[in-house]
Amino acid sequence: MKLLKQLCQIHAPSGNEKNMTDFLLNYIETHKVQWKVQPVIVNNEDFQDCILLVFGEPRAAVFAHMDSIGFTVRYGKQLVPIGGPATKTGYTLTGADSQGEITCTLKYDEEEGELSYDYHREIDRGTELVFACDFRETDETVQSCYIDNRLGVWAALRLAETLENGIIAFSCWEEHGGGSVAYLAKYIYEHYHVRQALIADITWVTEGVQPGKGVVISMRDSLIPRRSYVQKIINIAKESGVPYQLEVEGAGGSDAKELQKAAYPWDWCFVGAPEDNVHTPDEIVNKKDIDSMVKLYQVLMEKL
Missing domain, CATH: 2.40.30.40 (Peptidase M42, domain 2)
Structure with a gap:
């Protein structure tokens, strides 16, 4: 959890993600030699502080927002x-x-x-x-501010180690209305014709979603994704044997908002670990759910 602790300590609220961008670019440059496939790294003025990693011949994209509240x-x-x-x-x-x-x-x-x-x-x-970051780790849990969404970023970096074909998009502004996914989605669709998305973010512990029971596949939040695509994700999860939970909510949102409203036919599904004490300095996640999140992303990006 050393890397996750580092990520949680970085000052990168919505609109000022540059510290996180610089950290990630340095981390990627240092560690990519150990990855299975060397990605194309896209980060320039047209992308502001966002980063795209393009592996092999992509069929799906993972979106993970870098910013915090x-x-x-x-x-x-x-x-x-x-x-x-x-x-x-x-x-x-x-x-x-x-x-x-x-x-x-x-x-x-x-x-x-x-x-x-x-x-x-x-x-x-x-x-x-x-x-202020007070990172606490036990045998079963990790607790800190900004697990949302530094854990999503962490999971995406773990995915990058073995990913052969796919795109990882590190986005900005998600916590305060979004704004970056619209142009990332446009670029990805027009250059790679990819229109399948997974949202690597963190959801809530509720009466229907419990810690330690597995990563959450969200069937809906304030928006409703295309059911056939969500069912495809669920079917892959069933066959994988990775522990997972299904979520149904009427509120909340993610980077998927901009995919849903885009002028391109994007399919999306939110897949992430559940946390308690949401948007406080004491967000807490069970390590079993972290483990199943990484494993399911590895399976999904291979099968989609």
């Missing part, structure tokens, strides 16, 4: 949320501005519905603050 400093000591972070008074936040490194405390006024920070000075407006 957080807060933007407004005026005085006001904060504006990035995405949908938990807002409990007392959470430790970190960041940096023109005067140096920052460690401060989140304050939430329930009566006024206002967010602010407690710090000995005023922080530069526009500074992004994120949850």
Whole structure:
């Protein structure tokens, strides 16, 4: 879990993913020699901070978003949320501005519905603050801020080790409305005619989805994917013997939103481990679900 811990510690809220991009490019350059197939790496101004890895003759693409939730400093000591972070008074936040490194405390006024920070000075407006990383590992679980979606990124990197044919897309802005998958999907479809997608992201523990019971295949969230494609994923999972769970939700979304609304015939399915304490500094995932997530992605990318 050393790599996952490193990923969770990187400051990369929506809109400022460059630190994560630089880390991933360095990691890929260092480790790709050990991978089964050497990918084509696509990262240029047309892709902003996103990265595409193209392996062999791709038939499907995996999308994993690099960004996290957080807060933007407004005026005085006001904060504006990035995405949908938990807002409990007392959470430790970190960041940096023109005067140096920052460690401060989140304050939430329930009566006024206002967010602010407690710090000995005023922080530069526009500074992004994120949850301080306290990475905890036991024999059964890992717990930290930003398991969503650093675990999805981690799983994609593990997949890259053995992937022969396929595309891995590391995207931006997912937690705050998206915006990058639209042009990634356009490029992938037009250059490789790939239109099958898997969304490597993290979902919720609920009354119907339990930790330790396997990776989750989502049949729907706030959007509804094409049933025949989801059934294809489920059938492959059944035959694989990898533990999995089925999810049905009426809320939530992912990078799939932009695939669903694209002017291209993309099929998509969300496949990811379930976590508890969603969007807090204490997100927790069972290691059995992490293991089954990696194994199922390996099978799916071979069979699709």
